[in-house]
Amino acid sequence: MDFPAEDASVFVRRRTRLGDLVPDPVIVFGGRPRPRNYAANTLPFRADSHFLYLVGANLPDAVLVGREGSWELFMSPTPPDDAMWHGVRPGFDAIARSTGVSRVRPSDELRAALAGLDLATVPAIDPSTRSFQASLLGRTWGAEDEGSGSAPLGSRDASLADALVALRSVHDDAALTHLRRAAEGSLAGHLAGMHSTGSGLRESTVRAAIEAEFVARGMDCAYGSIVTVHGEILHNHAHHHILEDGDLLLVDAGAEDAGWASDVTRTWPVSGRFSPTQREFYEIVLRAQLASIDMVRPGVRYRDIHRRACVVLTEGLVDTGILRGDPESLVDRGAHALLFPHGIGHLIGLDVHDMEDLGDRAGYGPGWQRSQQFGLKYLRLDRVLAPGTMVTIEPGLYQAPAILDNAELAGPFDRDRTLDRTRLAMFRDVRGIRIEDDVLCTEGAPDVLTAAIPKGADEVAAMVGDAGAAGYGRTR
């Protein structure tokens, strides 16, 4: 059970603003600890992100209820034997003070307290919490939609979801403090990863060095770390390959501070030296990333940033001779997606894909929907940016067999010789490169929270295997 690091006024203000946006009564479920393989062996507890935003504390089995402008928490009292196993827990009064709610009440009063209220809620991600929520509120959502955000919402619930999106997509100072701390954790992790890299080691050794920096700081991994010499597989969570000279190592790993995420990708050469072909691709990706970051400004539509990244990447690929044609027209046809199939980024905040539990409600502006075009269909965000909104910018280039060997996707570009496979084969030592930063939209220039993490080709190469600088060393 963690207390909020910040003053209770932060959460009072957030709840008041929520109340200004949506009529109460509302109810938000914190979630419950989940067993790993039996009841006493629980996974680390992390409360639901909406709950964390409004309460700031990882309170297991807690429920937040707002009505008539007042907010209460309902929680299970601590069982008698508990102090021996877990130490003395804060009492209900201390929890009320630290979170700023008017009262903390025992959960067995919950049903009576809710009687007759027409409560707005958002469906919980955790199935066990959702089933409790469904039974308490007498409504259901499809079990097959758990966590996908595709549960259809009634109008009261939709209003609550929209209000949460409005609040959470513009970060306040307390949020930014955590987001900056998470970025510092990611900095330490990526530096340790670069330092610990060396030929003959396993991917998991580098992963260990990175995650040890998070753990040492009391932080979590915001998501499963990708540490792979096969970056062409986009979500490669295997870590057993041996690093070899000539490989590029793609690392997508981010720390989470008090629930707030960072999301960072760097790609570096195992040997400490890029080959000429690797450097050429790397510089293309970096150019696209810098051009995209520069567009993170108020009033810009995010899809236009995606488009800009596609055009810069395509210009680079035309320069190499891999693609033939006019870059803008090639992007219109989707040729870039042969090597850059995913979106340029997403919202980031308490969730690494922020508020993705609500589906595209947060990511897509009102009335806008995902395209079904290959490439564009993986774009998780299309909104007009505002000051305080934070996004990732993460272009990449990949030689993915699943795409390049797919006749339906690649065939049209083979047939009209847009794609020069002979030229592409010369770049076979570049399997996957991605460069990703977390960028805050401000009234002025974009604020890159992860800017301290080296990303110039010479910079990252210089860090590799620098064991003298390593906080966490290497094991063979």
Next chain:
Amino acid sequence: MDFPAEDASVFVRRRTRLGDLVPDPVIVFGGRPRPRNYAANTLPFRADSHFLYLVGANLPDAVLVGREGSWELFMSPTPPDDAMWHGVRPGFDAIARSTGVSRVRPSDELRAALAGLDLATVPAIDPSTRSFQASLLGRTWGAEDEGSGSAPLGSRDASLADALVALRSVHDDAALTHLRRAAEGSLAGHLAGMHSTGSGLRESTVRAAIEAEFVARGMDCAYGSIVTVHGEILHNHAHHHILEDGDLLLVDAGAEDAGWASDVTRTWPVSGRFSPTQREFYEIVLRAQLASIDMVRPGVRYRDIHRRACVVLTEGLVDTGILRGDPESLVDRGAHALLFPHGIGHLIGLDVHDMEDLGDRAGYGPGWQRSQQFGLKYLRLDRVLAPGTMVTIEPGLYQAPAILDNAELAGPFDRDRTLDRTRLAMFRDVRGIRIEDDVLCTEGAPDVLTAAIPKGADEVAAMVGDAGAAGYGRTR
């Protein structure tokens, strides 16, 4: 999706033996990936332990069905986009070969394949899996009993559970290979933890050094690591305290190899030197541990080992002058539980408390039940040991305010002056000590899988802060 490391014949043999013990048809659910905070951000997937025992692979959403002596797996086919994100997955034929089942079939054939069968099953721990299981089989278990093992079983299900207990409580060679590997991971972790310890560091720094050794080996934590200067709180999962000279650091951390657990506790002085009082308590705990380990032999009732540990600890406390009286009589009265409130250990295998998802069905011999006496009520195991059974042996001494300040528990021993609080106060720099190993019962002498991890007082003290030896170093 992991393939088994061993030959399919291992799993064929286990399933055949299960079939000899319980009539089919039976159905075992592997479980499904669980979202962390939204659907695409899943927690690391670990299949249900019964499924892992019989199939050996972490196959998400898979179901094992045995009938008429033949075994089939049902799984969801890989979606079309999947290879781009996750690489090419093994096909159904490859999975069938590697696990030795006769066929792998798509899950949409499951309902039809089960029609009319009276299937034995054990309730899944994961709520989402359990609700699928309940709907598929048309039976229910109480949601409030999730994972607690207290769900009442029908006679067919009880027979399956008993057969699984009979098999899994005697480890075969394939199991022992993994259990020994897990013990090696724990050795590396504890050594790194000792090396990384130093005054002024945070507990989380030592935790990071330990877990990095697990991660580097591709292993998981078998349970949430305890790394604390407040060992008097038995399940202390906080890691934010600063280590100070004079503190003892209690570390209960174990690696898990391919699902198989280890469970190890060591306690060492932050400064590298035990105070005389710390050393005196340490030697008492170590004596109790060695005496208990020596009793792990075929035909011995585990509760008698617990009793022996209590007596040796009490003898030590009488020698220090903290308790007064005859040790055997003191143990009869439960005086030892003031400083040793928990049980001497538990089964260990795929689960760190092996098969605790079945409640006390695995831990307690037929007809035996837990005592309600303070101390004995936390004894998780009371069986007659057999060759091939593995247990932990983990005595400790703790000055827990939750016990010593509890008038109901401590009052009787204060009133008749059995407990000398003035003497006890002289040991106030010993908050908590535990020493724990994993011990295999064999036909001959007990086989301590974790024996290579230093545990003599001088040995552990010599390891502390030996940064020169550290694989993973230290961060301030």
